[in-house]
Amino acid sequence: MRPVLTVTPNPALDLTTRLDVLTPGAVNRVREAQEDPGGKGINVAGFLASQAAPVPVRATGWLGEGNAAVFRAFLAQGGVDDRFLSVPGSTRTNVKIVEDDERVTDLNFPGFTVDAAAEAALLRAVREAAAGAGWVALCGSLPKGASPDLHARMLAEARQAGAKVLLDASGPPFAAGLAARPDCIKPNGEELGELLGERIAGVADAAAALGKVQARGVATVIVSLGAEGAVFAEGDRRVHAVGRPRALRSTVGAGDAMVAGWLMGGLRGLDLAERARLATAFSLGALSTLGPRLPDAAEIASLADLVEVETLPDAA
Numbered sequence: 001m002r003p004v005l006t007v008t009p010n011p012a013l014d015l016t017t018r019l020d021v022l023t024p025g026a027v028n029r030v031r032e033a034q035e036d037p038g039g040k041g042i043n044v045a046g047f048l049a050s051q052a053a054p055v056p057v058r059a060t061g062w063l064g065e066g067n068a069a070v071f072r073a074f075l076a077q078g079g080v081d082d083r084f085l086s087v088p089g090s091t092r093t094n095v096k097i098v099e100d101d102e103r104v105t106d107l108n109f110p111g112f113t114v115d116a117a118a119e120a121a122l123l124r125a126v127r128e129a130a131a132g133a134g135w136v137a138l139c140g141s142l143p144k145g146a147s148p149d150l151h152a153r154m155l156a157e158a159r160q161a162g163a164k165v166l167l168d169a170s171g172p173p174f175a176a177g178l179a180a181r182p183d184c185i186k187p188n189g190e191e192l193g194e195l196l197g198e199r200i201a202g203v204a205d206a207a208a209a210l211g212k213v214q215a216r217g218v219a220t221v222i223v224s225l226g227a228e229g230a231v232f233a234e235g236d237r238r239v240h241a242v243g244r245p246r247a248l249r250s251t252v253g254a255g256d257a258m259v260a261g262w263l264m265g266g267l268r269g270l271d272l273a274e275r276a277r278l279a280t281a282f283s284l285g286a287l288s289t290l291g292p293r294l295p296d297a298a299e300i301a302s303l304a305d306l307v308e309v310e311t312l313p314d315a316a
Contacts, residue, residue, distance in 0.1 A: 001055060001267050002134030003081070004048060005163065007126060007154060008061035010111065010143040011039030011071060012094040016252050016291040021099050028097075034291045037074040038094070040168055041139035043253050043292040047260035047282060049078035051297045055264055058083055058133065060125045062143065064112040066090030083129045085121055087112050098250045098290070113144040119153075126154045130161035135263050137166045138182070139256070142173050151177035168259055170194075181217035186259055188224045203240055206231045207312050210238065222262060222279070224255050230283075231312070232262075232276040238312035241276040243303065245287040253292030257282040273309045280307045 018032040045059040060083035063071050067090045075082040092111030098104050130136050136158035138151050147153075151173050158165050167174065167182040170191050178185065178195070189200040192209055200206050206223040210233040213221050224230045229242025261282030265275030281304035285294045294300065 002132065003056035003058050004045075004263055004267070005058045005060065005083075005126075005129050005133045005136045005158070006041035006045040007136065007138050008039040008041030008059065008140055009114075009122070009146060009150065010092070010141045011037070011042050011061060011063065012092045012108070012111070013067065013070070014038035014094050014096060014252065014291060016096045016098060016250060018098045018250070018290060019100075021101075022097050022103075022105055032290060036291045036293070037071045038253075038292050039140055040256050040259075041137060042071070042074075043256035044137055044139060044260045044263070045080050046074070046078055046292065047253075047257050047286075047294050048264060049080050050294050051264070051300065055267055057081065058129045060084055060122070060129050062087050062112065062114060062118065062122065064088070064090040064092075081129075083125055085118070085125055087114055087118050089113065096250075096252050098252070102248060102251060104251055111143055114146050118145075119147060119150060122150075123153060123157055127157040127161055130158040130163045133158075133161070133163045134267060135166060136161075136163045137168065137259060137263065138177065139168045139259075141169065141171075148172045149176040152180040155180045155182055166259065166263065168255070178213075178216060178218065183218070184220035184222065184262075185213070185218055186222040186224065186255065186262075188255065189226070192223050200225075203228055203231060207233075207238055207240070222258065224258055224283070226251075229280060230258060230276070232272060232279075234272050236314045237272050238314065239273050239276050240310045240312055241273075241280040241307055243280050243284050243307040245284045246303075247288045249288055250290050251287060252290075254283045254286040256292060257286035257294060273311070277304050277307045277309050280304075280309075 089112030
């Protein structure tokens with residue numbers, strides 16, 4: 001099985017807290033808390049490495065020297081091939097406040113700053129780490145100082161190495177990366193609406209919008225829609241997958257889990273419907289944990305049995 005490379009330019013220590021209800025301007029008592037090395041690509045790498053038949057995973061990006069050790073220990077524990085580059089400063093902390101009604105408030109702190117030399121080093125690292133990889137997943141935001149087109153330039157390096165590229169980002173870096181025509185993207189409904197300048201209110205809207213994105217040169221599009229599941233499009237084919245978690249503890253990492261499940265399904269040679277089923281099962285698994293974690297492979301298989309997959313009309 002060919003490895004997967006994940007790239008996380010702007011990782012974070014994710015401090016996930018749970019409380020009854022967040023009351024601004026008052027003292028709020030945290031009932032439960034958990035700290036995890038995170039960032040979208042690190043989450044994807046950890047999810048892929050956590051299963052009983054793990055996918056070989058490489059991971060690169062930047063880590064601040066001040067607190068890199070906790071990230072490197074996490075990657076080593078999971079058997080992930082650590083290709084991260086150290087830069088001056090500390091990796092940021094993100095606080096996620098989860099209320100009992102599942103509303104999540106994010107407090108994203110600033111982190112390290114990078115320069116042109118750091119960008120050049122990361123582009124070399126991506127080129128080297130992408131050699132022999134089946135997929136490269138470019139994930140998340142960019143740190144201060146990074147060029148908005150960095151995802152697009154990393155995509156070019158991955159392509160030159162012969163890998164397919166999945167892009168999961170937002171805002172201007174996502175738009176710039178999209179112009180470079182990744183093989184797959186995974187926006188949520190809000191991000192897709194922002195990209196197209198229209199409102200995506202549910203499955204029907206998402207399905208109708210898929211062709212507009214594919215017309216830009218992206219063969220595969222996954223649109224996550226929260227409780228309504230996700231719509232998956234590959235070429236002319238479309239499916240909708242949805243399931244209900246056995247226990248809902250936190251939405252943190254659910255989208256990253258979907259990316260990991262999709263990549264694993266592709267490397268296993270599953271068809272579109274079964275890849276959508278596995279990706280949705282991964283996402284449901286993440287919903288049952290506090291913070292970006294997955295249950296074991298047996299529970300993922302059990303959740304996959306609960307996922308409903310509906311074939312939608314093919315693109316005209």
